Amino acid sequence: MPLFLRKIGLIVGFLGMSFFAFSQTSNELNYQIHIKKAVGKITLDGLLNEPDWQTAEPTTPFRQQFPYDTAQAIQQSEARITFDDEAIYVSYVVYQPRKYAVQSLRRDFPQGGGIDLVAFNFDTFKDKQNAFHFAINPYGAVREGLITRGDQISNDWDNKWECRVQNYDDKWVVEARVPFKTLRYRVLEGVNEWNINFFRNNLFLNERSSWAQIPRGLPMNSIAFSGTLVWDTPPPKPGANLSIIPYLTAGGTADYLSNRPWQNTAGVGGDAKVAITPALNLDLTINPDFAQVDVDQQVTNLSRFELFFPERRQFFLENSDLFGAFGNNRLNPFFSRRIGLGRDSLSGNNTTLPILLGARLSGKLDNNWRLGVLLMQTGRKQNVAVAANYGVFTLQRKLFTRSAMSLIFTNKHNFFEANDRRNADLFNRVVGVEYNQASASGYWNNKFFYHRVFSPERRTEPYTVGVNIGYFSPKWIVEANVTRQGENYRPDVGFVQRLGQGIWRTPVFIEKVWFPANPRLNKVVNSYGVGIDADMTLRATNAQVWDWDFSPVIGFMRFRNNASLRVTPVRYDYTYLFADFDPTNTGGKALTAGTSYLYRTMRFFYGDNHARRLYMDVQGQIGEYFNGRITSFTPTVAYRYQPYGLFSLITTYNRIRLPQGYNSTDLLLITPRLDLTFSKSLFFTSQLQYNNQINNVNLYTRLQWRFKPVSDLFIVYTDNYFAQEAWSAENRYYAPFQSKNRALVIKLTYWLNV
Known part of the structure; x- marks a missing residue:
């Protein structure tokens, strides 16, 4: 057994002892x-x-x-x-x-x-x-x-x-x-x-x-x-439970970047929910359509890595922890958004992929065992992805009061066409095992995991292993993680923020909380405290430091009116570039690989009292940034017209100034959003996202009429424009606010209990 696995085994043993040492009685008897x-x-x-x-x-x-x-x-x-x-x-x-x-x-x-x-x-x-x-x-x-x-x-x-x-x-x-x-x-x-x-x-x-x-x-x-x-009297035994949810769609799409004018579209499909047992549910879907799902909230990406966006589609949500709770937020062997969503290589925008059919069996076998099985088949889409079959199997065994041992197996099989030369394997599979430990008190939440990738070509270090320790009490918050990511840990159906790196990562966060006893102070302040935050990433082969950040003091205060303030007077960041990188992510002159940078910033966050009809949250940072400086502010202003609507405006502004020859820039992301509820059955949402970093303006509007419980009529319109002028690879000129693509969908769903 490798030395690092033996060391992690000792840590797991310590976690087992800490579990029993710190568990407390619950409220069940009281x-x-x-x-x-x-x-x-x-x-x-x-x-x-x-x-x-x-x-x-x-x-x-x-x-x-x-x-x-x-x-x-x-x-x-x-x-x-x-x-x-x-x-x-x-x-x-x-x-x-x-x-x-x-x-x-x-x-x-x-x-x-x-x-x-x-x-x-x-x-x-x-x-x-x-x-x-x-x-x-x-x-x-x-x-x-x-x-x-x-x-x-x-x-x-x-x-x-x-x-x-x-x-x-x-x-x-x-x-x-x-x-x-x-x-x-x-x-x-x-x-x-x-x-x-x-x-x-x-x-x-x-x-x-x-x-x-x-x-x-x-x-x-x-x-x-x-x-x-x-x-006092047992509940009724669950009987046959079958729900059928058909849908009809009509509308049209246009993709002007690919020279595809407006085309009318129509579709039919549906879902079914079948109770195999009272605790085991089978979800079926044929030609699903997720046009009514709310659009992702864009963010300004100043990192070198992929961003994580949560799953919103209902088919994947029930018992979602059985499939998606493995690993951590940077290393996850299964990420359901890999199915049916992709990025268009021409437009750069996220787009949907055709899902032909799918089945998902999930739930409890008995009080100690839980099972999850997912099978889905997707079609091919030009410039996005090949047709693929997805399979996931998970099994979970409850241990002690709130702990569990879990197993996961994922499989993606690609169906290539004869002339398709994509850089992808015929299949990609992951086997993983995890032990999740949660104390009866709810204070301790610890985890050990090991995942390994299997593909046609044998590769070195196709695994990841990690230990997460978490203690969350009213007066102390402690999080400490250790992960070892192998150089070729690449799960095609998972989420890995930093692909292709053999690294160690060791984040630590500690926070002490006090509750004021002074009668005058506690009329205003509910709690306050200080914390420390550190994170280090090391190259595994020679222990070279690639990244670290360190905040020696973080002060926070929470007020009686639910407002809060958090200030980091100084945060130190060190970055060693293993590849060329433009700090603005706008295509400017890149900092060269093999160089390193140490820079300092001051950061803050203020969360207002959301009970007010007009409130504002704001966060930001000021200081050094690689070889230049950065000033970043993100104010969120919201007004509640009670009880019929909420208007919000989120503005993210990043002012980046780099030395001459590099790309200094002002990045602006503006998101006004209007939510109106004319009644408890008629809703309207409209959102505009202006993002000059990706040169895109996204308009999304949705009208929803819930004419019966869980039965809806949706009218959804989306449009993407250029935020500023641009030139294509074919030397084609695009004017500001010229449309890239648009779509109109009318969708009718009806929930039938059989």
């Missing part, structure tokens, strides 16, 4: 609520006048999580829960004057602290890693999401449920209905129990509270601190 079956019919109207609500057990008083976690909430909430043969019903009585803060009436309103809401989570298998999340604001707008890895929430999951809200001068009342078919669960002989928690975000007092107490400083959706839902 917070219990019983659910019994309703005798009469529950009418969903928000009035709570049925007798079953009066006999349902209420929650005990909610406790604060912010600004303190040592007292009951100042403005209380009371939740109750019952069920019938078809659904679970949850009610809230939320005490608050009729003065609310909401961003819009849109379904799936965004995650964040700038909105009044109540929420509840169901951990139906009590694994403290995965849960269903449901939230409601005072105007009755809802969102649903999936929680994975203990506290990571994705709001892109979509499913059927409904609620009604009544507003009064001193309170607002919620009545929600979640069909059993929306959930995944198992019925056991004897007593059935789920993990559950109820939450509230109160912008009137800048107070967050929950039923089962959560320590301040930790995520509100941390499943480790859930209470217990005890079924």
